[in-house]
Amino acid sequence: MDLTISVIVGFMILGALYAIHARDLLSSVIACSLVGYSLVICFLLLKAPDLAIVQIVVDTITLIIMVAVVLDSSREESFSKFDTQGYISALTAIFLGLMLLYFYTVSIQSLDVLGKSSLRMAKHYIEGAAQKTGSANLVTGVVFDFRGYDTMGEAVVLVTAVLGVLTILRIKGKK
Amino acid sequence: MIAYIMCFILFLVGLYGVITRRNLVKIAVSLSIMEISTFLFFALVGYIDGGVAPIVDPANPAKIYVDPLPQALVLTAIVIGLATTAMLMAVIIRLYRKYGTFDIREIKNLRG
Incomplete structure (x- = not known):
């Protein structure tokens, strides 16, 4: 189960990267909803049918809202040169991400292994x-x-x- | 444990998008990706191997159930996430009608 979920989440990461970097805003929005629909499959594998039903409805509504906004405007993202401000924010993001990842790996040691969680609450x-x-x-x-x-x-x-x-x-x- | 790490990498991708993108629609998309990774994390925490979905069958009730508490939490969070996204998109469309662009730097320059 660990491996199956990891593969699906890997596809979700690819979809998210495409959504962030796409030139056309319409394809960006549709890639975002692809991530949401993959989440529905994860919920079904994790034995959460209620969440799957709710997520598929909510994701469709979100897609409709975003497409309505994008179609009402100029879809192309205006090309912008990568200036110093861009480099600074990218470096900040990567540094922050690595730091958060380190603390996350430390903190999930106290969690139960996936699939072995005990019903405390x-x-x-x-x-x-x-x-x-x-x-x-x-x-x-x-x-x-x-x-x-x-x-x-x-x-x-x-x-x-x-x-x-x-x-x-x-x-x-x-x- | 790989699934937890992958889930957090998805969160970090969303964070990267929020910090580096200049387009308002892409910032909204990145925020929704961060939300999605959080939902997945809660569903992972509640999962139990060999458990069934938390629906009681009165005929044969002696089974392991998946933890229903994180699922109830995520159920609330998904709907709140929809409300947040709708609000965000409404603000974005107002900004586009006023300034004619999604770029946050141009909006900042035009205001002065």
């Missing part, structure tokens, strides 16, 4: 969850019953975001 959620919540799906039981207030907060965030998008798109800017 979720034991109480799993035992008798069907009787406590009346839901056969344990993820739904956690989201809507044990952590119902969090889900309410999430709904508030969604409504706020929709109101924000409507407000931003409706106001008339000063000329």
